[in-house]
Amino acid sequence: MADEESGTSDESLDATSANFDPLKALYSPKIRLAPAAPIYNNVAKFESFLKGITAQAKGDRLAVTESTKRRFLSHQEPVPGRSHVQKNVLTKMDKILGPLELLHGCMENKIRVRVYTRNAYGIRGHVEAYVAAFDKYWNLALEDCFEVWSRKVKRKAPALGADAVKIEPAENDVPRAVVKKIEGKSETLERHVPQMLLRGEQVVIIVKIN
Numbered sequence: 001m002a003d004e005e006s007g008t009s010d011e012s013l014d015a016t017s018a019n020f021d022p023l024k025a026l027y028s029p030k031i032r033l034a035p036a037a038p039i040y041n042n043v044a045k046f047e048s049f050l051k052g053i054t055a056q057a058k059g060d061r062l063a064v065t066e067s068t069k070r071r072f073l074s075h076q077e078p079v080p081g082r083s084h085v086q087k088n089v090l091t092k093m094d095k096i097l098g099p100l101e102l103l104h105g106c107m108e109n110k111i112r113v114r115v116y117t118r119n120a121y122g123i124r125g126h127v128e129a130y131v132a133a134f135d136k137y138w139n140l141a142l143e144d145c146f147e148v149w150s151r152k153v154k155r156k157a158p159a160l161g162a163d164a165v166k167i168e169p170a171e172n173d174v175p176r177a178v179v180k181k182i183e184g185k186s187e188t189l190e191r192h193v194p195q196m197l198l199r200g201e202q203v204v205i206i207v208k209i210n
């Protein structure tokens with residue numbers, strides 16, 4: 001009887017036996033875990049180990065991937081797409097047609113132009129400059145600009161008279177505007193600007209200066 005009980009006890013404490021009793025194994029002082037026992041992430045991997053199923057080697061997985069990869073014939077390969085040329089303002093200016101082509105000629109030949117500008121009520125003035133860049137909306141980038149414009153006088157006339165030349169105070173690095181003439185309630189100003197960006201909605205007409 002003692003031999004049978006010891007045999008039954010050994011089977012209940014044997015993790016590989018069908019009669020394994022996990023609760024009894026937890027409280028039994030006879031169970032000693034091996035110091036180098038493998039650690040499994042889940043029960044499924046442990047069951048696979050008991051059944052003798054091992055993980056597939058990396059080389060075998062690569063071989064299976066290559067064998068199952070779809071192979072195409074030369075006429076079944078993807079058609080290469082067209083290479084798209086980057087388009088920007090500089091590339092579009094070279095291929096411009098119509099009236100803007102004349103403006104492109106002035107830009108290439110360094111011909112000075114006069115651009116008449118508008119305000120909410122009519123002609124504001126004009127700008128004489130060299131064209132550096134433009135687009136189809138008539139937005140202009142100008143260089144070496146000399147601007148003349150008129151505006152309504154918002155202060156009393158000076159004591160020196162209407163023909164006197166005044167220089168408006170300006171901040172640092174800001175071109176000074178010189179008042180050249182005062183007629184009634186309007187005055188004419190002029191200034192020199194190294195560079196200017198003029199919006200197309202303010203352009204009335206562009207004239208080439210001979």
